[in-house]
Amino acid sequence: MKLWKTWAVAAFALAAMAAAASPAMKTVFDKTYEVKPESALGKASCAVCHASKTSFKKLNPYGTEIKKALAARKTKELTAEVLKSLETLDSDKDGVKNGDEIKGDKLPGDPKSK
Numbered sequence: 808m809k810l811w812k813t814w815a816v817a818a819f820a821l822a823a824m825a826a827a828a829s830p831a832m833k834t835v836f837d838k839t840y841e842v843k844p845e846s847a848l849g850k851a852s853c854a855v856c857h858a859s860k861t862s863f864k865k866l867n868p869y870g871t872e873i874k875k876a877l878a879a880r881k882t883k884e885l886t887a888e889v890l891k892s893l894e895t896l897d898s899d900k901d902g903v904k905n906g907d908e909i910k911g912d913k914l915p916g917d918p919k920s921k
């Protein structure tokens with residue numbers, strides 16, 4: 808009985824981790840745009856889409872548009888196609904399109920970075 812409880816807790820924890828946005832999403836982004844660890848995008852890491860590196864519950868404007876695009880596709884799996892579909896948008900409204908910001912190693916979810 809005790810062992811079963813331990814297993815249930817572990818399974819729940821794993822499920823919770825899978826539901827949260829995940830290093831897997833960052834991997835897709837990094838692969839799609841060939842992000843180098845020493846670049847601004849590489850250093851921003853999770854903060855490319857999240858409000859900060861430590862505040863994962865909040866998304867920045869770019870992360871919010873990714874979330875919308877995934878919801879529209881009824882999926883939770885981030886793909887290169889989803890990312891590319893957002894390149895012509897200007898998520899943080901700083902006048903520079905997401906695709907151009909990413910190519911220029913700027914943050915598409917931070918209006919102070921363009």
Ligand SMILES: [Ca+2]
Nearest residue numbers: 897899901903
């Ligand atoms: Ca922008």
